[in-house]
Amino acid sequence: MGSSDSALAAERLRMDGVLVQHFRESGLTGPRWDQFHRQLLGLGLGIVAKLVRSGAMFSRCGQQGRYLHRQEIPPQEAEELASDAVYEGFVYFRDRGVLGREWTVEQGLPLREYFVNACVLAFPNVYRRWQTRVNGWQDVRLVDTLASLENVVTEGNPEDAVVEQHAVNAVFAALSEDSRRLLFLHDQGYSHAEIAELLRLTPRAVEGRIRRARLAVRRRPEEER
Structure with missing residues (x-):
């Protein structure tokens, strides 16, 4: 120098x-x-x-x-x-x-x-902490909760609902593992504070990540058009 x-x-x-x-x-x-x-x-x-x-x-x-x-x-x-x-x-x-x-x-x-x-x-x-969350959730079977979260399944005929559900599944699968866990817990009625304790995050971090996950859900169908 x-x-x-x-x-x-x-x-x-x-x-x-x-x-x-x-x-x-x-x-x-x-x-x-x-x-x-x-x-x-x-x-x-x-x-x-x-x-x-x-x-x-x-x-x-x-x-x-x-x-x-x-x-x-x-x-x-x-x-x-x-x-x-x-x-x-x-x-x-x-x-x-x-x-x-x-x-x-x-x-x-x-x-x-x-x-x-x-x-x-x-x-x-x-x-x-991330390793614990990832490895600890490997055997958890995540149910499809995205439809109820975003209300995207149509009220049309059964064929329309099946097509729409496939789209929902594809969006859900594209989310990160952490995002899927957050949406799953949120849909099960857990509060931000309870999710934060389970995943060792702050309630504010949980709120922000759920918001970003929802945003990703909304953007993906638009990007695929």
Whole structure:
């Protein structure tokens, strides 16, 4: 690294220190924190999603002494895992790095790099929960609940209903395993809080995933026209 690069890195680190001190004094409130919070989550999701999709996350975890048995992650579920890791990594970053004063300028680690490392540290628990859900539900036979959820089966003659039901089945099969589980539990009358406890998620995460699953259901027939 040249002298100009070193000076630039030192200046960025100094600015990170000023920013963190401001956040600590303000108690993580105010428009500046809100903006930083949003930007950090967006940055983290982009980086972590790439690490998960490429498989590089497993080597990053190994470098941190957290070795994982790698299991194939469907592309549609990689972003969900990344989202959970970023959320939990942010909690670590906020509570221990900023409020707990674990992050310091003297460490020489830029703030955003510290945050990404926090997401990497959070990933093993997120990944193991995902493995438990996937492996634990392998023998569960999911009934076709999509028709009742979306009310797409027609009220016409039996032939029309059969055709429509086949379309529903195709859409349901195209959803990710996690999405099918969520829709199944929701249709069985479980609340968001109950589903969150069963699948070890937050109620807010459950609500968001159900919303995205429903959106995928609505979009698929339109895309196939």
